[in-house]
Amino acid sequence: MTDILPIIYRDEYLVAINKPGGLLVHRSEIDRHETRFAVQLLRDQIGQMVYPIHRLDKPTSGVLVFAFSSDVARQLGDIFSRHALTKTYVALVRGFAPEQGIIDHPLVEELDKYTDKKARADKPAQEAITEFKTLAQIEFPFSIDKYPCTRYSLVQCSPHTGRKHQIRRHMKHISHPIIGDAKHGKGNHNRFFQEQFACDGLMLxxxxxxxxxxxTNEALTLTAPLATKFTxxxxxFxxxxxxxxxWITTQDH
Incomplete structure (x- = not known):
């Protein structure tokens, strides 16, 4: 993994990068041994303070936005908190997923023993909605589970809410876990992709x-090509x- 982060957009107010999978956004007690963080790498790379606006899970790659000032950070934060934006994800999942659908399934907050020590453990489930559609499917003549063949789908997901691990948990909820998801996925399918396609990591x-x-009040579309292994x-297939x-690239991110 290179320490040069791909910048996909930059102006005098904000910057967006294509975060590599496996990179933390900022320092976390969850991975206390980690020494590399997107915030610090980007600051060092451009020689300027940046303020993270949102998060991507460590194994998830793609669009990550930072502000250049605390004032712009507050305004961007308001946009994210109101969900006044559209996010699109691509995931490789187990099975033949439905053609399209909306997953309306409340999620109980996943608490971390380090970072959420003071959080209430009895909080009710929070509203969580993910819209999805299947883009492509494939079948292999291998028996990994109890079926004679193994099927996979390429799915486009648009979360309407911003819960922790929302897409990963929602795809598992409808029995189509994401390949490479060590926490919410299926180990035998993850190993199949590692062994057959030299593909590890979360395919999200x-x-x-x-x-x-x-x-500027202009419409802004930020696009992050898929990493080489996903491409x-x-x-x-x-x-x-x-x-x-x-969305497709031949460069390594």
């Missing part, structure tokens, strides 16, 4: 984000036509 990426620029799977060309 934030590919686009659409919002109104908080200062390689797309090509091997013959799925290139299922995705916009801007």
């Amino acid at each position: 990426a934030s590919t686009t984000m659409e919002l109104i620029h908080p200062i 390689n799977i797309i090509r091997q 013959g799925w290139e036509s299922a995705l916009p060309a801007s």
Whole structure:
């Protein structure tokens, strides 16, 4: 993994990068041994203070936005808290997922023993909604579970709420866990991708984000191409036509 973070958008108010999978956004008690964080790497790279606006799970790649000032950070934070933007993710999941659907399934907050010590453990489940559609499917003549063949789907997801691990938990909820998800996925399918396709890591990426620029009021579309390992799977499975060309890359992120 290179320490040069791919910048996908930059102006005088904000900057957006394509975060590599496996990189923390900022220091966390969850991974106390980690020494590399997107915030510090980006500050060092551009020689300027940056303020993180939102999070991506450590294993998730894709669009990550920072502000250059605390004032812009507050305005962007308001946009995110009101969900006044559109986020699009791509995921590779087990099974033949439905053509499309809306997962309306409240989620109990996942608490971490380090960072959530003071949080209430008895909080009620929070509203969580994810819209999805299936872009492509494939079947292999291998028996991994109890079925004679193994099926996989490429799914586009748009979360309407922002719960922790929402897409990962929602796809598991409808029995289509994401490949490479060590916590919410299926180990035998994760190992199959490692052994057959040399593909490890979480197959979930934030590919686009659409919002109104908080200062210029212009419509802003941020696009982060898929990492090489994800792109390689797309090509091997013959799925290139299922995705916009801007989502596919031959460069390593």
